[in-house]
Amino acid sequence: MYRIPLTVLLTMALLSAQGQRVGLVLSGGGALGMTHIGVMKALEENGIPIDYITGSSMGALVGAMYASGWSPHEIDSLFSTEQFRIMADGGIEPKFTYYFNQGSPDASLITLKLDLDTALQTSLPTNIRNPALIDYAQMVSYGPVSALAGYDMDSLFVPYRCVASDITDQRSVIFSKGDLAQAVRASMSYPFYFKPIRLDGHLMMDGGLYNNFPSDVMYDDFLPDFIIGSNVAYNSPPPSEDDLLSQLRAMMQERTSYTIQCENGVIIEPRTTTTLFDFSDPSVAIADGYAAAMARMPEILEQVGRRVVPEDVAERRRAFIARQPRMVFGDVRV
Template identity: 30%
Template sequence: MQQYSIGLVLSGGGHKGLVHAGVLQFLQEQKIEPQIFSGTSAGALISSLYAVGKSPREILEFFRSVNLFNVHHFSLAKNGLLNAEKFMVYLEQVFGELRVGDLPKEVYISATNIETAKPKIFSPQTKLKEAVAASCAFPGVFSPIMVEGKLYSDGGILNNFPANVIQGRCDFVIGVNLDCGLDYKPANKFAFAPQTAWRAIEIMMSQNSAMQNRFCDWLINPKDVNQYSVFELSSKRLDAIFNLGYQTAKREFAKLNPSIFG
């Protein structure tokens, strides 16, 4: 297997994932170019968009253009609020019939096989649009995605920050983890079963994500990202998330030994 110089790991996080695009903007300006990527959900989407040649600002424009909450996208299916096939239409516009292995950069896309309850890294032969859609299929929001005869949901269920996937594949791992810990919530916030169930999922995902931090040589963990929603719709707030990523990377970069990247 080929050994790379720099790897980049991008966590899930919905529209908060635009932090990743802001980080990529800063890395580009510093002429730091990752050669291998590992991503879950929004991280998988942004890794793939970047790998096909989209600039960070074009990625921002893509997020602005995807109106998932259009009334026509709501699903009558019992297993998801939104029809994942509608999301696939957006993905097909940028990825076409490309397969994961067609990308000029090596990208590892994580999902969860809900039949076997095991994590999945899609093979180079998998259609890129299907792999990304599966990785982004958050339970209860998107219906699960059938890929090559198996049913998949969001990779964040089991590994929202897949740094271990490229451990040993590169000399230096940069990680952008949007999980900054969970804020305190009083008992009255858990009056109904769905609220309690969601909190349990949050705790599980947060703990699993934190365990991956140790695989990163440079961890970028934007503390202010919790003020934003995973379903941000405002262009102004999407811009702010992008800028948060840029400014966090800039601030943390100043703390590094400048010789690390030559």
């Protein structure tokens, strides 16, 4: 029988911890996804590394901001602004209203077109929120970082993936390359809330329709040693007879497995009073996410041996942002 010296065992354990890679999976969930910001705050404060990020819907948005070099504090600050609330509600800032066509006031939801030569036509709106301002904001935010990364999401500040739902071919699509703004916009196109977008001839909707917790994408693409999940979405409850959106989503959505494929991992499940489309007070959801992460922190600290110094992360973040090119509008088409 061979005896391995204690010093050798300790050295092996230390080397293993130093090489430990950690992935963060962020679920969809509308405004509830703001809890992810609090989760990331808690992880950074405790020196837990975030080496990879995958997200769906709101998780894709929050994750993309972090992967682009935003700190959790900066994301918190943005979400707390009046500008973000207006964007989330599909509004337009008063100073920009002059530049947008304003339709005639119309309270109708359904339009019936009658013509003697044609059959009865019914027109339902494809969205109840105007995405123009949020589309512009994402282009400005993600354009420079996409260019810096060479449109390769492995080359962002943190390697990143998001998922969207291709309703043309009825399948989940993983974004690993291309324009980050388009990828995030596709992933967060909640049915009938934001208008879907067309990419390469395919109509893209909210990633949560087919994969609302992309832990499988995390495992398959990055193979981390440890996965931390932040989940505020569960398989939807039965649709209500008084809620058209819940009925339509129930018809389109596939059931998602809210588990992690990695042998080692933790799923944080924040509970919050924030509702699906309520972006009025992000501080509540963010605080709830922080509290949920701190409740699981002893377990995470025990299983994740590797640590990062918050000041070092902040310095790397500043260096990454400093390398981003300046955005220039070379062509405007109306």
